[in-house]
Amino acid sequence: MYVATSRPKGGAELRKRLPSTVFALGTVSLLTDVSAEMITAFMPVYLLFSLQMSYLQFGLLDGIYTGATAVLRLAGGYVADRMRRHKAVAVAGYGLSAVTKLAFPVVGASAFGIGGVLALDRAGKGLRTSPRDAMISLATPKESLGVAFGVHRTMDTIGALIGPLMTFAVLAWLTTSPEPMFVISFCFALLGLIVLVFFVRQPRSDAPSGRVSIRRSLGLLRHAGLRRTTVAAGLLGLVTMSDAFLFVVLQRVSGLNPTWLALMPVGTALVFLLTATPIGSFADRVGRWTVFFAGHVVLLAAYVLLLGPITGWPLVILTLGLHGLFYAATDGVLMAHGATMVPEELRASGLSIVQTGQALARLVSSIAFGFSLQYLGFTTSVALGVGALLVALVAVRVIMLRAEVES
Amino acid sequence: MTRRRMLSGVAALVLVVLLGTGYVLWTVTKEGAAAAGGQSSTGLRFVDQTDGRNRVDVLAADGSRTAGSLRCQRVYSAGGTTVCLRLAGLGPSYEVAVLDSSGATVKTVGLPGVPSRARVSASGKIVSWTVFVVGDSYAVPGGFSTRTGYIDLRDGTVVESLEHFTSTIEGKVEQRENVNYWGVTVAEDDNTFYATLGSGSQNWLVKGDLRAKTMETVRPGAECPSLSPDGKRVAYKKRAGSLGAWQLAVLDLASGKETPIPNSHGMDDQAAWLDDSTLAYAKVPQGEAPAIYSSAADGTGEAVLLAASASSPSPP
CATH class of the missing domain: 1.20.1250.20 (MFS general substrate transporter like domains)
Known part of the structure; x- marks a missing residue:
């Protein structure tokens, strides 16, 4: 879209x-x-x-x-x-x-x-x-x-x-x-x-020198914009299924031959690489956070598809398409958004805070989804995933709305 | 950017490409020397791992070694049928090939993962395999699952996964969805089979029925079963302690008596019965390439090295 x-x-x-x-x-x-x-x-x-x-x-x-x-x-x-x-x-x-x-x-x-x-x-x-x-x-x-x-x-x-x-x-x-x-x-x-x-x-920076310290880097978390970005990206990361999990569920639900499992990441990657640049450009115009948020709505749509009623190739093509779009709308876009929140001389520290928060959240999510799969089965796990992502999207929307009111 | 800097960069890039290509061409064309081996009175078929060509070689009873032209990651022969799990190119990347006694390919089926185990029933009619599907790791990041399938050559049926079978674990019909199966061995009736069932951190030896599509657990902790030619014993690997290395053991099905095989500590394979009293299995000696050893099935004597730099033991 x-x-x-x-x-x-x-x-x-x-x-x-x-x-x-x-x-x-x-x-x-x-x-x-x-x-x-x-x-x-x-x-x-x-x-x-x-x-x-x-x-x-x-x-x-x-x-x-x-x-x-x-x-x-x-x-x-x-x-x-x-x-x-x-x-x-x-x-x-x-x-x-x-x-x-x-x-x-x-x-x-x-x-x-x-x-x-x-x-x-x-x-x-x-x-x-x-x-x-x-x-x-x-x-x-x-x-x-x-x-x-x-x-x-x-x-x-x-x-x-x-x-x-x-x-x-x-x-x-x-x-x-x-x-x-x-x-x-x-x-x-x-x-x-x-x-x-x-x-x-090495890009030249005009920022005054000698002002970077651990205290100042950590102090970035007191900066409302970056803190909100980190918390929101972390929250969404917590409810993002690992790729592997999504592909396994997709193979089971679609009823495709398991041989295709190995090629599913290729589908996601193709859509990701084809759309990352146009979506990045679009994000520059309409707002990077908006696109990042919309990317997770696209992911929600992909999860909902896994609950039925479509199966077979149409399901695989639709889901992988949405999954690739999700990456294109979130991966680089989050860094582009984060970069606008941090002063030049603390840019790498600021971006690393956002990335670390997201990476740790995804690690927790992959373990949690693994457990739910072991004890609850596929359909219940996916339904839980849909619910959790929906709740996280609402929570993030509230956080961001409050931020707009404050400013 | 200065011109000089760019030129140095381009020169460095070209140098790396030339050296890299040269090295790879040199290693690929270099002939590997056949590794040392021992003697086996029964003969042995195996995959040679010396030179990256994965040739299937045969060690004759007199100790002479014949290099074959078939290339496999995993091979097994019985009843005139040979199964070969091999690399197949870009997609699907692996396949199972079934060959008849003349060496002609009868059937190929694409595989969803890395070859692990392969077996042919004594009659040559049931061909089974296990592959590792890496990447569909849902429980642990970087984990794996297995897919076990079989072909019934009598009617050409291909079953790509045992996951649709009904399993009974310790008397209870299994409902959980993340059950893995591996290492099938089929009995003389071409219907009864033994395999491994894994769920969570537990593994069981299972006994099943191909026609009825059912199986039930026999005992915990036993993996990769291999039925003896007389059908009275099962050889399998089991861990010494909960996290210890694997060791080969033989179970007498009638008496339930388990005999550990000495010197097999550290092996990881689905053992092959070369005859009713001899087992062959791959093991990796510390700091060396994998090698095939044989041991007496009654737990007496020492392990004997059959072939160095080799894997996938099979009767000749």
């Missing part, structure tokens, strides 16, 4: 409107995502076939890493602001993740070793995310923030789509040996790092 109302932008016009930093960082993310998603797709084959290990051992640790690296985002954001060197912190984060690709063959079939390498990779991701988003926001004029994050997320998602294709092409037609896979992944990560080092410039 948003696509239709936003006029398509020609590539040339976008390139004129947006700083080159956005495209350069988009390229860095694209290459890094090819590298990362290659490994994500390869890991099950690596563990189960190459090493003949049990996958179970890692599932349990995974949640802990997600939580730990969420906290690392705060540190990455703070250090980047404090040193006024977002690029240096981002290089450290991307570099750390790149090196971990070569560490897999070294640790071999040790659950502890592989867990440690995965944790380091996540740590790198945690470190780099907020300085990178801060650079995008610092380089872009305020009125184009939505479209800038839209372009970045589009490029990022293209990389995420290429990664698994790369893995299965190598496995099926080249070799199942793990070393070449890790080396190819490392090369993509290295290419991303080179683009970052040589083609991205």
Whole structure:
């Protein structure tokens, strides 16, 4: 619905409107995502076939890493602001993740070793995310923030789509040996790092120097706008089902062959990458928070669809379409909105607070939905999800209305 | 941005692409040396893991090793039928292929996840498999679920998942939806089967009926069953303690007596019966590639290395 109302932008016009930093960082993310998603797709084959290990051992640790690296985002954001060197912190984060690709063959079939390498990779991701988003926001004029994050997320998602294709092409037609896979992944990560080092410039800031402290960074939470954004995004994050959960339910409800399960994320990603830029541009015009909120209403529609009566392919296409739109309307748009709430010299810290809140909330939600599934079954769990999302949407609307009255 | 800086950047990008491509081409064309192995009086079919080509090799009774042309992640042969779970390209990424005794492909079915277990009934008529579906992790982030299916070659029926079977756990008909099944083994009648049922953190050995689409739990904690050729015993893996490593054990179905197999500590496989008294299974020696060992099914003697850098044991 948003696509239709936003006029398509020609590539040339976008390139004129947006700083080159956005495209350069988009390229860095694209290459890094090819590298990362290659490994994500390869890991099950690596563990189960190459090493003949049990996958179970890692599932349990995974949640802990997600939580730990969420906290690392705060540190990455703070250090980047404090040193006024977002690029240096981002290089450290991307570099750390790149090196971990070569560490897999070294640790071999040790659950502890592989867990440690995965944790380091996540740590790198945690470190780099907020300085990178801060650079995008610092380089872009305020009125184009939505479209800038839209372009970045589009490029990022293209990389995420290429990664698994790369893995299965190598496995099926080249070799199942793990070393070449890790080396190819490392090369993509290295290419991303080179683009970052040589083609991205640290955005200049006119803000007065020497004013960043932990106290001031934490003080951002006293800023009503940022606090409300964090609380609202966290609240909505708490009632957002994990992608995996949604895909499983969708496969069961639609009655499609389980073979299609692996391709469902591709559907969501395609819609996400096709609509992220136009929706970002639309958000610049009608208000980023409005679009972020509307994105969750779209998600609610997707949940309701899962309760029936449509099944089969129509259900899958509709649900994945809405799910992709939800991402396009919320992922980059939230950062664009958050960026307007924080002064330049605290930009990375501010964005990291919003991101951490959302990431922790989603972690809690995936555990909660997991429990409900185990004891209540699919239909009841989805119905609960619909109810919880509805309540959260009303609560967020009330918080935002009160804010408008106050101001 | 200075011209010099851009040129250095481009040069670095080109260098990485060239070196990366060169390395990959070199490793892919390099021939792997066949790994050392032992002898087996019964012969053994397995997947070679030395060079990333996943060839199915046969170890003859005299210890000579023949390299095959079939490439699989998991293989099993019985009654003239061979099942091969393998990589199939971009989508679906995995498939099960059924081959007859001449090596011709009779049937292929796309699989929703990574190959884990494969089995053919003694008659060669029932082909079953288990795959890991990674990504549909709802209980734990990064978790997994399994899908177990089978083909009945007598009438061509394909059942892609046992989840529609009625399971009775400890005497109670199961209602929960997140039940996983893995590791099927079918008896001589081509109808009775044993498998593993997992729900929450608990696993059970189950006995079932393919025609009636039912199963009920036999005992807790036993996984990946494998029926002996005489149908009197089941070999399975079980954990030593609640979180300990797996160990192979053999259950006598008539007496209920369980015999642990010595030296099998740390194995993780659906064992294969090479004859009525010999079991073969994959195990990963500390810091090494997976290898296939054999043990006497009565729990006597030591484990013997059959093939290094190998997995998926099967009778020849």
